[in-house]
Amino acid sequence: MKSRIAIAATLIGAASTPALAFAAEGGAEDRGTWGALVFYIINFTLFAAILWKYAVPAARNFFRDRATGIRATLAKADAAFREAEELANRAAERMAKLEAEKNQISSDLADETVYQIGRIYDLAREAAARIKRDAEQGATALAENANRRVREALAHAAGKVARDLVMSNFGAGDQTRLVQGFVEKLGEEARR
Amino acid sequence: MKNSKVAKRYARALMGLSSDHSQLEAWGAELERLARIVDSPEVAAQLESPTVNHADRMAALGKIAEHLDLSFPLRSFAVVVASHGRVADVIAMAEAYARMLDDLMGRARATLTFAYQPTDEDLARVVAGLEAIAHKKIIPTTKVDASLVGGVVAELEGKIYDGSLATRLADAERRLSG
Numbered sequence: 001m002k003s004r005i006a007i008a009a010t011l012i013g014a015a016s017t018p019a020l021a022f023a024a025e026g027g028a029e030d031r032g033t034w035g036a037l038v039f040y041i042i043n044f045t046l047f048a049a050i051l052w053k054y055a056v057p058a059a060r061n062f063f064r065d066r067a068t069g070i071r072a073t074l075a076k077a078d079a080a081f082r083e084a085e086e087l088a089n090r091a092a093e094r095m096a097k098l099e100a101e102k103n104q105i106s107s108d109l110a111d112e113t114v115y116q117i118g119r120i121y122d123l124a125r126e127a128a129a130r131i132k133r134d135a136e137q138g139a140t141a142l143a144e145n146a147n148r149r150v151r152e153a154l155a156h157a158a159g160k161v162a163r164d165l166v167m168s169n170f171g172a173g174d175q176t177r178l179v180q181g182f183v184e185k186l187g188e189e190a191r192r
Numbered sequence: 193m194k195n196s197k198v199a200k201r202y203a204r205a206l207m208g209l210s211s212d213h214s215q216l217e218a219w220g221a222e223l224e225r226l227a228r229i230v231d232s233p234e235v236a237a238q239l240e241s242p243t244v245n246h247a248d249r250m251a252a253l254g255k256i257a258e259h260l261d262l263s264f265p266l267r268s269f270a271v272v273v274a275s276h277g278r279v280a281d282v283i284a285m286a287e288a289y290a291r292m293l294d295d296l297m298g299r300a301r302a303t304l305t306f307a308y309q310p311t312d313e314d315l316a317r318v319v320a321g322l323e324a325i326a327h328k329k330i331i332p333t334t335k336v337d338a339s340l341v342g343g344v345v346a347e348l349e350g351k352i353y354d355g356s357l358a359t360r361l362a363d364a365e366r367r368l369s370g
Binding site: 152155163170176185187189 | 306307308310311314317318320321322324325341342343344346353355357358361362364365366367368369370
């Protein structure tokens with residue numbers, strides 16, 4: 001900041017010095033002299049020297065700093081670019097991996113779905129077979145039970161009818177015949 | 193089981209007192225009479241009561257024996273039974289004695305259950321049939337049970353001979369019902 005102020009002050013001073021010299025010569029005739037020429041030359045030399053002494057280093061420093069800043073900025077930009085490039089590569093790699101994972105998951109899901117469908121189908125088929133078997137067994141058991149109960153009811157009714165018939169028609173002769181049959185059986189038993 | 197063994201032991205001891213079959217038969221009848229009296233609820237309650245002391249119990253049994261006009265061996269037997277506190281087992285002793293006597297005499301007891309009151313002929317035929325099986329003289333005990341419908345059922349030495357119509361009808365009913 002200080003160097004810039006110094007440069008500006010030098011330039012203003014150098015520019016105003018010839019004007020002061022011309023103002024001092026205003027009353028004379030408009031003709032060149034050797035003294036004026038020397039004065040101009042010295043004046044210009046001083047101006048050039050002052051410029052060389054103060055303006056050029058400042059300008060050089062300014063441009064050098066500027067170049068350094070630009071190079072640093074370029075380096076930063078390059079680093080940022082490389083970082084961005086690396087990030088992009090990594091992102092691409094990650095995307096590729098994600099894609100592979102997605103494909104793998106998709107494939108696994110498809111396989112699992114096929115397996116589960118097969119399993120559900122098998123289970124459903126087994127359940128249907130079991131239900132059918134149970135239903136058949138139940139129906140058979142019911143039919144057998146019903147048959148048995150009908151047979152029992154018929155036998156019971158027949159037995160009751162037979163018992164009633166026997167009791168209503170049973171006589172002393174029948175009892176004697178039964179006793180005779182019993183005695184014959186006893187005889188067979190004795191002969192064994 | 194224990195009482196049965198004890199009863200057999202007493203019965204065997206009584207039988208060992210004589211080899212005269214007729215006397216053994218007479219003792220059997222006396223023992224049965226004694227058992228019936230002792231087994232009657234009122235007498236049994238008195239004889240087994242813990243409030244009756246031993247002397248009174250023996251005196252009571254002696255009076256019973258006298259009242260029943262038991263022979264001397266049976267009176268002695270009753271006193272021994274009472275003194276050993278076995279009055280409650282007299283009925284089992286009588287049964288065991290009867291079985292032993294039957295074995296000794298070569299006879300068996302059979303229970304005959306008829307559907308109707310049997311005629312003497314029917315009873316004699318059945319008894320003869322059982323004697324042919326047992327090869328012993330049969331002493332029958334007759335019962336009547338109308339639920340047999342017809343025929344007769346005999347129980348001899350733990351074996352049942354079933355000639356009843358009820359059983360035949362039940363068999364037929366069972367075959368019909370499958």
